Amino acid sequence: MTTVAAYAAPAAKAPLERTTIERREVGEFDVLIDIKFAGICHSDIHQAREGWGEAIFPMVPGHEIAGVVAEVGSGVTKFKVGDRVGVGCLVDSCRECENCQAGLEQYCLKGVTGTYNALDKNGEPTYGGYSQKIVVDENYTVRIPDGLSLDVAAPLLCAGITTYSPLRHWNAGPGKKVAIVGLGGLGHMGVKIAHAMGAEVTVLSQSLRKQEDGLKLGADHYHATSDPKTFEELRGTFDLIVSTVSAPLDFGAFLSLLKTDGALVNVGAPEEPISLNLFSVIGGRKTLAGSGIGGIGETQEMLDFCARHGIGAEIELISASEINEAYERVLSSDVRYRFVIDTATI
């Protein structure tokens, strides 16, 4: 066991504070990672505040982890000391079900082991990236290509893959009109990635406040959803809409923006059930779907794609003592576009 400095929420809704945690011994197939940077994801806050249900405390959040391999187990073949690596939202899965076998570990039929707020196979709680070191099985570790700086790469491990996966699955690319709802941590990655895939990209944001940013990030068009004209003008426009917001939308209105056979895919998740008139999907054979992060292989593919296209997250680098303040700013959408913790400051 190794004692490691970390930032943890001692109880639901309590501020995070500095503490220490124990990391397991480096097993045969494990890598010990010196964490350099950890992104702050909105879902860290949902979980630390029990917005998604009962959670495990103390909680060390963080599933956007970038660092360097410090030690490898005797059986490790994929990584060596000094490699630049990342860890995302899951650190284990059953490895045997049809989804794990198909590289869809995120949908493991027996349930994944989350990077934090979960119990591992030995029943021990997992602790996330707001810490100085982590021990992870090599099969749940990905390589960060040389072209990507570790700080801007960290958010790719959740915000990047969460948008990349549905964009790829629903065939964003040349000739396709794609809308991204919300220009936050996920949304700004969605814009960059959809643009790099060759799609015509529209941002649908509550206001035009971030319009200039959106266009710089790669959007071709930018519309305010607070303006009713947006829904008149864009009726029947999109092949694919990816909603990154966790506020409950007027789903009927957004579905009306789709072409026939279009899909509205939710990667944001309101805590409450939404209301939907089924005529909104029957007319035009439309799809309301969801998507959660991505598989390990797909996460590697996404990192390689981002490196090839020079895509990192837009970040505000903070020290660990600023985490609680950062949480409040995330909740008021006051971040452009992802807080990343310099874990040397923990």
Added chain:
Amino acid sequence: MTTVAAYAAPAAKAPLERTTIERREVGEFDVLIDIKFAGICHSDIHQAREGWGEAIFPMVPGHEIAGVVAEVGSGVTKFKVGDRVGVGCLVDSCRECENCQAGLEQYCLKGVTGTYNALDKNGEPTYGGYSQKIVVDENYTVRIPDGLSLDVAAPLLCAGITTYSPLRHWNAGPGKKVAIVGLGGLGHMGVKIAHAMGAEVTVLSQSLRKQEDGLKLGADHYHATSDPKTFEELRGTFDLIVSTVSAPLDFGAFLSLLKTDGALVNVGAPEEPISLNLFSVIGGRKTLAGSGIGGIGETQEMLDFCARHGIGAEIELISASEINEAYERVLSSDVRYRFVIDTATI
């Protein structure tokens, strides 16, 4: 103009009664059809009682029409006098939009002209199949193959195509597990068609009351949704669920029965909005979709498919004077499985 006997609702929620209507002159591209049989669809009742919003009265319902061509316009090339033909839910569309061009007339971007309860291009109300004759453009008329009796073919024009289209679009076939929710007019066609397509078919019905029928119609399995065990046992089972019911389901429970990447497609339409927790689609990248009838070409394809597989609807043939009683029986699910009006009795 030709005066034709018909059954009409004189006002919303009023009983249907015998009357006469005027049919237009047979135009250059029109066929005059001697209607032989007309099915009673649940949506006839929704519309005659204004459950789907304000309607046009007097209303002659009926969009499951089977008959014989009695006269053709000078420009008609597809049909001749004596041909056995059908008319479904639409009698016109814009013919120019990308959907019409793609054979998806049912999703015409300018809106279809419904077979009844609509206004045609001249602003005249359309009247449906509860009548002795109808005049329809040849492009919105389909051929009923010789192998199919006209009485059991009539319901295929709505109940048949409404289930065939999503089963085909979402690839029902060998190796696929398909569930049909509800064993009514639509559901019993869904079972027959999915079985003929080679899928493994499960009926999900409120009770086991119609189990024997369901298995005879081609279902491999039959489960009662009133039994909570059904949802435990069948968790993660289906590639595709087609819901034919217009009652609001527990959508979270039904989505849990899908495999990863599975789709729950609604062809039934509750009048009220449904409630949905988006986590039900995010976990397993699932789809909640809708589908409405089918295009004209696809309707012909469906009829040919049904003839090849010897599939007609299971019907109760009634005389026109029994229409109002039949409506009450439809509303209490007391029909096996479609009422068909012998229009000679009008």
